[in-house]
Amino acid sequence: MDTIKWGIIGCGNVTEVKSGPAFGLVPNSMVWAVMRRNGALAKDYAERHGIGHYYEDANALLDDPEVNAIYIATPPDSHEEYALGAIKRGYPVYIEKPVGLNAAAAHRIADTVANTNAKVSVAHYRRKLPAFTCVQQLLTEERIGKVHAVDLRLWKAAAKENAGWRLDPAISGGGYFHDLAPHQLDIMLRYFGEPLQCSGISRGDDQRVPDIVSGQLLFNNDIIFNGSWNFISPENEITDECIISGSKGSIRFHFFRDFDQVTLHTAGHTQEFRFETPAHIQQPLIAEVVKYFRGEGPNPCTVAEAAIGMDMMEQLTSQK
Numbered sequence: 001m002d003t004i005k006w007g008i009i010g011c012g013n014v015t016e017v018k019s020g021p022a023f024g025l026v027p028n029s030m031v032w033a034v035m036r037r038n039g040a041l042a043k044d045y046a047e048r049h050g051i052g053h054y055y056e057d058a059n060a061l062l063d064d065p066e067v068n069a070i071y072i073a074t075p076p077d078s079h080e081e082y083a084l085g086a087i088k089r090g091y092p093v094y095i096e097k098p099v100g101l102n103a104a105a106a107h108r109i110a111d112t113v114a115n116t117n118a119k120v121s122v123a124h125y126r127r128k129l130p131a132f133t134c135v136q137q138l139l140t141e142e143r144i145g146k147v148h149a150v151d152l153r154l155w156k157a158a159a160k161e162n163a164g165w166r167l168d169p170a171i172s173g174g175g176y177f178h179d180l181a182p183h184q185l186d187i188m189l190r191y192f193g194e195p196l197q198c199s200g201i202s203r204g205d206d207q208r209v210p211d212i213v214s215g216q217l218l219f220n221n222d223i224i225f226n227g228s229w230n231f232i233s234p235e236n237e238i239t240d241e242c243i244i245s246g247s248k249g250s251i252r253f254h255f256f257r258d259f260d261q262v263t264l265h266t267a268g269h270t271q272e273f274r275f276e277t278p279a280h281i282q283q284p285l286i287a288e289v290v291k292y293f294r295g296e297g298p299n300p301c302t303v304a305e306a307a308i309g310m311d312m313m314e315q316l317t318s319q320k
Contacts, residue, residue: 001293004029004293005031005066005068005069006029006031006071007061007062007067008071009035009058010036010203012073019071020102020280022280023148024161025283025292026283033052033053033061042056043255060238062201069093069094070093071095071096072095072154075165076100076101079096079098079100079105080101083095084109087112090118095120095121097182098182099306103313106303107310109303109308110307110314119299120302121292122291122303124183124187124306126255126259130273131273134273142186144247145247145248150225151226152241154180154256156176157238161177167209175209175210175211177317181213185309186306188219189305197216198215200215200316200318201215207317211231211319212230212231213227213229240256240258241253242258248267251264261274
């Protein structure tokens with residue numbers, strides 16, 4: 001496969017800056033066609049981004065003989081259908097997070113990948129952003145000694161009036177927790193492996209769309225994770241912070257606010273690391289996905305890993 005010629009299914013907001021332009025900026029990659037159910041919007045996107053082909057039907061894009069890889073950027077309710085359809089046609093596939101509507105859907109995709117040896121990656125792009133790779137390096141170097149605990153808080157003010165489909169569980173699978181927690185839990189999996197125990201409680205007017213979640217994880221080596229998510233927080237209480245504590249100090253970083261910086265505290269000494277965040281935030285991961293699809297590197301994020309994250313979300317919200 002000399003050049004990856006992408007077909008994008010679902011050219012909505014996430015593809016405008018975060019991902020779409022990056023496909024044409026990494027080596028051996030370009031966007032050949034896009035699809036959106038609203039044909040006028042698909043045409044508009046293609047024209048604005050210099051893409052030569054557009055469709056309003058996913059099957060038409062999947063049948064385009066020039067397309068040789070698929071990026072699924074629709075809401076979660078259609079991820080499974082489009083992923084299985086693309087895999088059936090022999091395409092390598094890159095899927096937005098959360099990988100499926102729920103854990104069961106994620107595992108069905110993972111099982112299909114395992115049974116077909118298809119190449120499928122998930123868009124957990126924080127894995128390749130410099131701040132998060134810095135934290136991983138600090139942990140590898142044991143700069144804070146033996147890790148004891150992780151404390152994570154994401155408190156955001158209520159914003160239901162602009163939520164769109166994210167608060168419709170039939171489309172999103174859940175609310176803001178379902179939309180944002182996959183990034184955080186995936187990084188925990190990346191750093192510490194699959195948890196040995198996972199439990200939590202949640203509340204909300206609709207239990208399928210929790211507005212507050214509290215949970216605990218136990219990782220290998222007796223590492224305890226405490227997580228608190230509050231999506232109806234007062235404005236003066238909003239926070240986004242993760243603290244990893246060890247026998248010699250701590251590491252502080254953020255997931256959605258100021259995630260271009262990491263702070264290391266050890267023995268009375270504070271060191272700050274600052275990084276430049278890519279203009280197209282998925283570009284570092286997409287570069288690795290292209291290498292994987294071309295047989296030049298490992299899979300940077302598997303569906304099986306993403307399915308574990310989906311299991312964790314359902315356990316934390318007491319849905320499993």
